[in-house]
Amino acid sequence: MRSTYSRAAVSPDLRPPEGKDENLKMQSTVGTKRWTFRSLSGRPPQGLWFVLPAVLFFLVFSTYPTVLVILQSFTVSDFVTGRTTFAGLHNFASVLSMGEFWTALGHSLAYVLLSVALHLGLGVILASLLNQRISARFRSTARTLILLPWAITPVVVAGLWRLLYHPDLSFVPAIASSLGIHISWNYLGRPDTALFAVVAANVWAFVPFYTFMLLAKLQVVPSTLYEAAAIDGANPLQTFFSITLPQLKTTLGTLAIFDIMGTLTQFDLTWVMTRGGPLNATELLSTLVYKQAFEGFQFGLASTMSVAMFVLMIVLIGGVSFLTRE
């Protein structure tokens, strides 16, 4: 895509040399004009003031709590005296020897991998369908309908799905019963199905977001690519795997990272639907951290588990970055 800035409005320093790609030159020229505190003797550029609130917000509400959690993971607090003592790796040893932690880690991994795969897989399919040559009105209606679940707050989504899974109150067994079919409908109450039941609710709620992100990308894929494929006699599957997917690769990578971060730290949906139960069937790291901190009041252990969650996130994101590298 070509730049649309006005050449006359650009300062001489930033103007790219003639005959070169303008975008590339813009980046490299701006890169050499980096502002430092020393070079401008106390007169920071106007832009700094614009980003300062965001930077301060980030430092106060993101960096500070993160550092605090990491520090807390190396400490043990005595509630009675209020004294906090350095405990070295004691919390880490305790957490690593906890069966509950490994169970929650396994569940979190399964929950994230399943959810991300389904979010993106279904997202690609739905986005591809919406990107077909269909009437604008149909596309607009379909978009609105698909977007609806995402517009509902996760706590309400959890409440709706709890009701849907309820063996006595759900409309599904009632309809089945009226048709003379008796089904076992207790997916949240059974340890072997509860995690999948929560994943289904998660997928229903968040697929719309990924569909829209992917659709936005698909709509800027040059139509000439599809036209060339059609001339070459490619069938729809070949077109999908040779043009659509490669074009989405970078976007999918970015969305996967975004999704891993969101799903791994997600708490509200699982908490409202199952509170980690039955038994520990849906215990995720996020719910276990909550229980350790706010029900067991073991803030050191909860912080250590949060750090472990952070490490898991880094590993997963690293894996995605490796798989989607250019």
Added chain:
Amino acid sequence: MSKRLITFLLLAAALVTVLGTASLAASPVEITYMTFTINEIPFEQDLINQFEKEHPNIKVKVVMKPVDSFDSQIVLASKAGKAPDVFETRPGYTVSLGTMGVLQDLTSFVKEDPVYKQHFSRGAWDMGTWRGKQYAVPWRDGTWAIYANPKLFEDAGVELPSKWTFEEFLKAAKSLTNQQKGISGFAFSGSRTDLGTSQSWTAFLFGMGGTLIENGKAVFNDKKGVEALQLYVDLVHKYKVTPSNPTALSYKDVTDGFGNGKVAMWANGPWYIATLRKAYPGIELKILPLPAGDNPGSATSGTLLAMSPQTKHPKEAWELVKFLTSEESLARWAEKGLFLPPLANPKSKFLTEPPMSVFVAMSRLPNTQQVGNLPEANTLWDILNVAIQKALLRSATSQEALNEAAEKWNQVLEKY
């Protein structure tokens, strides 16, 4: 400096001191009171208003928090150094919070006022006691009994009993269950994180003549305990008289089922009457005794009042505690017919009439016991909840589940 000027200055200084002291005396001390019941029971606010009227130098700031997270809120506020001066606490958590240092030891306050504790019943008073320390004082008492929907009883042709055995209870639950209409004869919470899961089962355990702890050791895995848990399992799987997903049900789900006419019976204490009447205005309910075995009993629980050691106004905070738990205030609670007063000799006529007379009768059964007075209560109740879930999900027999839980309980109890 002339004598006249010195005299004038001295008089002015005296005047300033007097006015300053007077203004300080006039500005009331504000204390914070945290509660989880005031929204449902406006009478609590009436008592606070009366206290402020009688103590013009003390202003009470009322903070309402939901019961589900109440204990966590107290702990977090204490950790942040911003604990309320006075707050409610439940017997199941009082010792836990006390041993964590979140509750002020009230022993010295009580000793200074020997008359104060005379009106309390001994059982209620002990709800807040642990190893010689008084962590809280009883405020509202209650014993577990059965809540019943009289219309569903009538529709099923089942008479409301004044006393019954477990066999009769089971027979009634079967008659009341109507799967086509989605009606369960009985319901209970089996959610792992609901305190009511283990407390409701404990009421049945005591009703069957069992107990939780003897001589500092968990004994709920004995014959009586296994019978009590097996009853729960059979109600779900053998007799199918409960909702089929009890492990996914919290007490809120159970009460919603009762309020919507889908649950005929469930168990809890008198404190739920106000909650139900607020959530379902016009609801019809009857209170029935728990079914009785050879050594009948029930679980008693309630709420207590505690003070934070962080309070900057201990004298005023204690004044509020004393006022709210005075014999007169407790008697007024009893008149409202919402709780059993923790009094040694309650005299209200409401206590002799249903529904409160049933709760009173349950409190006088030979095996009626407190469910509180446990250290690390969150851990212990969670262990018991897991045992109940394991048995209900049939991943262990009742005996296996309770054996495992008792072993874990003993590991915790050995520390104290």
